Amino acid sequence: xQMGGSKKLTEQVLAKDLCSACGACVDLCPYFKAYNGxxxxxxxxxxxxxxxxxxxxxxxxxxxxxxQNYFQQSYNENPLGLYRRITAAKAGEKLGTGxxxxxxxxxxxxxxxxxxxxxxxxxxxxxxxxxxxxxxxxTAGEVLxxxxxxxMATPTIGCLNQAARDGHxxxxxxxxxxxxxxxxxxxQNPLQKEGFEDPVGLTIGLFCTWSxxxxxxxxxxxxxxxxxxxxxxxxPPPPAEVxxxxxxxxxxxxxxxxxxxxxxxxxxxxxxxxAEWADISVGALEGNPGWNTLIIRTEKGEQxxxxxxxxxxxxxxxxxxxxLEHLNLGAGNKKKRAAGNVAxxxxxx
Amino acid sequence: MSILTDSHKGxxxxxxxxxxxxxxxxxxxxxxxxxxxxxxxxxxxxxxxxIAAKRRLYVEWSVNxxxxxxxxxxxxxxxxxxxxxxxHVGVNVASDFLLHLSEYGTRGGMVLxxxxxxxxxxxxxxxxxxxxxxxxxxxxxxxxxFQEAKEMMKWAxxxxxxxxxxxxxxxxxxxxxxxxxxxxxxxxxTGSAAxxxxxxxxxxxxxGPVITVPGITDFLHQRQxxxxxxxxxxxxxSPFNTYDGPENPELLVITSSACNLYCREALSILALQDRVGxxxxxxxxxxxxxxxxxxxxxxxxxxxxxxxxxxxxxxIKALAVxxxxxxxxxxxxxxxxxxxxxxxxxxxDRVIAALTKILDLDYQGSAQxxxxxxxxxxxxxxxxxxxxxxxxxxxxxxxxxxSSALKMDNRKGFLCGDIGCYTLGILPTGFNxxxxxxxxxxxxxxxxxxxxxxMFGMNQPVMAICGDSTFxxxxxxxxxxxxxxxxxxxxxIVDNSGTAMTGFQPHPGLNRDxxxxxxxxxxxxxxxxxxxxxxxxxxxxxxxxxxxTLLSVMAENKGVRVVVMRQSxxxxxxxxxxxxxxxxxxxxxxxxxxxxxxxxxTRVFKCPGLNWDEKNQVTRIDEVICTGCGxxxxxxxxxxxxxxxx
Numbered sequence: 001x002q003m004g005g006s007k008k009l010t011e012q013v014l015a016k017d018l019c020s021a022c023g024a025c026v027d028l029c030p031y032f033k034a035y036n037g038x039x040x041x042x043x044x045x046x047x048x049x050x051x052x053x054x055x056x057x058x059x060x061x062x063x064x065x066x067x068q069n070y071f072q073q074s075y076n077e078n079p080l081g082l083y084r085r086i087t088a089a090k091a092g093e094k095l096g097t098g099x100x101x102x103x104x105x106x107x108x109x110x111x112x113x114x115x116x117x118x119x120x121x122x123x124x125x126x127x128x129x130x131x132x133x134x135x136x137x138x139t140a141g142e143v144l145x146x147x148x149x150x151x152m153a154t155p156t157i158g159c160l161n162q163a164a165r166d167g168h169x170x171x172x173x174x175x176x177x178x179x180x181x182x183x184x185x186x187x188q189n190p191l192q193k194e195g196f197e198d199p200v201g202l203t204i205g206l207f208c209t210w211s212x213x214x215x216x217x218x219x220x221x222x223x224x225x226x227x228x229x230x231x232x233x234x235x236p237p238p239p240a241e242v243x244x245x246x247x248x249x250x251x252x253x254x255x256x257x258x259x260x261x262x263x264x265x266x267x268x269x270x271x272x273x274x275a276e277w278a279d280i281s282v283g284a285l286e287g288n289p290g291w292n293t294l295i296i297r298t299e300k301g302e303q304x305x306x307x308x309x310x311x312x313x314x315x316x317x318x319x320x321x322x323x324l325e326h327l328n329l330g331a332g333n334k335k336k337r338a339a340g341n342v343a344x345x346x347x348x349x
Numbered sequence: 350m351s352i353l354t355d356s357h358k359g360x361x362x363x364x365x366x367x368x369x370x371x372x373x374x375x376x377x378x379x380x381x382x383x384x385x386x387x388x389x390x391x392x393x394x395x396x397x398x399x400i401a402a403k404r405r406l407y408v409e410w411s412v413n414x415x416x417x418x419x420x421x422x423x424x425x426x427x428x429x430x431x432x433x434x435x436x437h438v439g440v441n442v443a444s445d446f447l448l449h450l451s452e453y454g455t456r457g458g459m460v461l462x463x464x465x466x467x468x469x470x471x472x473x474x475x476x477x478x479x480x481x482x483x484x485x486x487x488x489x490x491x492x493x494x495f496q497e498a499k500e501m502m503k504w505a506x507x508x509x510x511x512x513x514x515x516x517x518x519x520x521x522x523x524x525x526x527x528x529x530x531x532x533x534x535x536x537x538x539t540g541s542a543a544x545x546x547x548x549x550x551x552x553x554x555x556x557g558p559v560i561t562v563p564g565i566t567d568f569l570h571q572r573q574x575x576x577x578x579x580x581x582x583x584x585x586x587s588p589f590n591t592y593d594g595p596e597n598p599e600l601l602v603i604t605s606s607a608c609n610l611y612c613r614e615a616l617s618i619l620a621l622q623d624r625v626g627x628x629x630x631x632x633x634x635x636x637x638x639x640x641x642x643x644x645x646x647x648x649x650x651x652x653x654x655x656x657x658x659x660x661x662x663x664x665i666k667a668l669a670v671x672x673x674x675x676x677x678x679x680x681x682x683x684x685x686x687x688x689x690x691x692x693x694x695x696x697x698d699r700v701i702a703a704l705t706k707i708l709d710l711d712y713q714g715s716a717q718x719x720x721x722x723x724x725x726x727x728x729x730x731x732x733x734x735x736x737x738x739x740x741x742x743x744x745x746x747x748x749x750x751x752s753s754a755l756k757m758d759n760r761k762g763f764l765c766g767d768i769g770c771y772t773l774g775i776l777p778t779g780f781n782x783x784x785x786x787x788x789x790x791x792x793x794x795x796x797x798x799x800x801x802x803x804m805f806g807m808n809q810p811v812m813a814i815c816g817d818s819t820f821x822x823x824x825x826x827x828x829x830x831x832x833x834x835x836x837x838x839x840x841x842i843v844d845n846s847g848t849a850m851t852g853f854q855p856h857p858g859l860n861r862d863x864x865x866x867x868x869x870x871x872x873x874x875x876x877x878x879x880x881x882x883x884x885x886x887x888x889x890x891x892x893x894x895x896x897x898t899l900l901s902v903m904a905e906n907k908g909v910r911v912v913v914m915r916q917s918x919x920x921x922x923x924x925x926x927x928x929x930x931x932x933x934x935x936x937x938x939x940x941x942x943x944x945x946x947x948x949x950x951t952r953v954f955k956c957p958g959l960n961w962d963e964k965n966q967v968t969r970i971d972e973v974i975c976t977g978c979g980x981x982x983x984x985x986x987x988x989x990x991x992x993x994x995x
Contacts, residue, residue, distance in 0.1 A: 035757035042753040
């Protein structure tokens with residue numbers, strides 16, 4: 001973990017356009033705020049050491065330290081990170097219907113966790129008129145409202161930070177790799193503040209190869225899609241080369257190269273495809289649109305899955321060796337790309 | 350009780366320069382006084398307004414200096430005596446009308462008092478208005494002390510009626526805002542009849558139409574120049590041009606205005622009265638050539654001492670060339686040759702420096718050891734103190750909102766500034782939000798220009814800020830221009846219900862006039878709507894809500910949008926009468942210098958009512974300074990600062 005303050009954060013991340021808007025720095029204090037999908041420093045903080053810089057996933061993460069802390073093991077270069085087992089999964093009947101992404105496993109897991117009191121609330125990503133917004137939920141109904149991937153970089157961890165300041169504890173968080181890396185660093189109390197209480201009870205990671213700049217996405221869709229009518233989005237497997245947007249008024253396909261052009265630069269230096277710092281990581285199941293891939297990493301995650309299955313919220317299935325091979329390849333490629341891009345970024349100042 | 354009216358002829362009183370001007374105008378029998386507030390001129394109109402009823406005066410704070418000049422001119426055309434007052438930049442605003450007025454001439458005596466600001470103590474520029482007299486061909490007078498300030502006013506009216514043209518009296522901060530002994534004169538009977546005559550021919554100045562048109566401009570111009578010649582002759586024997594010193598001085602110092610006082614002091618300190626002659630000119634345009642010929646011929650070396658531009662210096666040198674063989678070649682010292690600094694005020698020290706250089710004197714003002722001691726103490730004992738908004742100033746809240754909204758919007762948007770208390774938005778007290786700043790009304794003028802650059806790829810949100818008084822002064826034409834030309838711009842009007850920076854004078858947005866009597870009010874937001882802008886009205890003390898409004902207005906991107914941030918000035922009568930809240934701090938909650946706060950309230954927000962207690966590492970509220978506006982409570986990240994309703 002690197003130490004530094006807001007000035008360093010601005011110089012090394014914001015000014016270099018490496019921010020992926022995870023929100024880890026947002027609402028810790030009055031200085032970093034998120035608006036319309038972007039993070040800004042609104043006044044100058046003169047502290048040379050702060051949580052903002054330390055939690056940021058783009059400022060030199062100490063993977064060894066995280067690994068020891070969460071898994072009591074050394075960090076290895078396994079493309080998928082440390083885990084106990086991988087399974088295919090989908091939401092069980094008990095969850096009911098909803099606009100789920102693929103198998104709806106994330107909604108199922110969070111809903112179950114809330115119902116059993118495993119967590120008291122959860123920081124999720126909702127959508128308001130097509131704009132992704134962070135949201136603190138506490139009921140099953142609210143979870144379903146947040147279902148389906150927004151694909152846009154959203155400073156959701158700011159919502160967690162605000163909730164923690166308001167006194168909420170034992171919260172669940174659903175997020176992508178950068179978001180959960182920020183959370184993982186936060187939970188270690190890096191500035192060693194007296195009286196620090198970890199507000200997080202459960203982390204569910206989302207597979208992510210890239211996200212989209214929310215503002216540029218809106219500009220791209222202007223005239224093509226009414227954002228308020230969007231009910232779901234997806235990237236079908238190759239060789240489709242399209243980005244599919246399902247709306248109440250029909251389906252719109254956008255060429256994938258236009259979408260790639262609006263991926264934040266910060267995504268290019270991210271080595272983590274499967275959200276390694278989570279209790280459970282969830283993504284699509286290749287070739288099976290109604291199912292998810294589930295990577296169970298911790299004891300807590302294992303227990304949640306078992307309970308959810310036994311109470312009809314989750315259904316599991318075998319995860320094929322071929323799928324594992326492809327997943328490893330995809331994740332490994334992302335690590336390689338990131339390594340190259342980081343080298344480039346740190347060479348030219 | 351007013352020193353202006355309740356004192357008698359022969360009384361020796363301590364008068365501020367501006368009061369000396371005001372008293373002088375009263376002694377001259379002035380009937381109508383107009384102006385626009387501007388430091389260092391404002392007290393003249395202000396104090397005359399207070400005694401207007403007593404002396405049967407009409408006094409008006411006009412919306413801007415051009416209208417003020419026009420109002421005063423009307424009085425003159427109707428055979429009344431009128432005076433118009435402004436600071437130096439106001440003359441720029443009035444200059445279009447001034448050109449026409451001077452070309453035609455006046456009827457009743459008319460005096461333009463221009464109070465300048467060398468060193469820009471209270472201005473955003475270091476300009477001058479003396480060159481207008483030369484350019485527009487009317488006489489210029491400069492009083493050299495407080496008695497002269499009063500006497501010259503009376504004489505200026507007499508001169509104006511002798512030549513039937515406007516006369517400019519020029520003052521500077523160190524006369525207008527300093528005080529000196531003045532022996533008072535007689536106050537005349539009040540009561541004049543106004544009558545505008547227009548039946549005469551185009552050539553009858555006192556009875557014909559008051560019109561400058563092609564065809565007769567040559568005639569008018571020659572008539573105007575004739576008046577100037579008449580004034581020049583009167584200047585040759587004016588008591589306001591004084592000489593002290595030997596008949597043939599080693600060095601002749603020619604000076605005017607407050608520099609007169611600096612020169613006298615310097616000559617006294619250096620004990621040079623027997624070697625150096627001091628010619629103090631009170632009539633500085635046109636220069637009286639015979640008087641100058643006499644003095645120039647008696648010295649080989651001449652030092653011209655004036656602020657700020659080398660106006661007199663250039664004119665005297667030109668005159669010297671014209672006089673040619675009569676006075677022979679002279680050695681001139683002044684600004685042009687580097688003897689005197691070309692910018693900023695003069696003072697006795699700078700005069701001493703020039704004199705010691707020219708006369709090669711060995712002079713040490715104070716011992717070096719003293720200087721060293723003073724330098725050492727300076728930093729600790731007299732630390733640099735920033736200009737700041739008052740405690741409870743709504744502008745602090747407005748800039749907090751604008752600055753953070755621009756950053757959150759994250760498109761490199763910017764704010765064009767204007768003139769008023771809110772000009773301090775350039776500085777840390779206003780979070781360095783303002784990025785352009787020029788003259789009255791130019792904020793929206795410039796922003797309106799930026800707002801048309803979309804076709805060249807300009808995608809930064811453009812904002813301008815103005816106050817309520819500035820709005821009436823010069824913003825309206827710029828607003829109409831922006832609407833009609835479809836500029837994409839946001840105008841933030843920080844409406845604190847008064848012309849605050851210059852002393853809280855009234856303006857048409859208020860329901861009272863210059864005398865404090867009820868008057869029709871012009872509704873700013875309705876006017877903006879009528880012009881065609883989209884208008885939102887907010888309370889800057891409601892920080893979150895107003896910031897949300899501003900962010901959504903910014904998101905609209907197109908067209909002219911006005912956001913009125915309305916909250917009265919902390920120094921306004923209604924605010925001073927009471928408190929909105931009792932402010933308390935829960936020290937157990939204060940995060941102070943730690944991550945999560947970093948002393949936001951005392952280091953960034955910086956209201957003077959909040960102090961950092963270094964020993965206990967918490968913020969403290971200064972109960973004497975705090976006005977209870979409550980804004981700090983809404984920005985405190987820990988909820989430690991609390992506003993209890995009163």
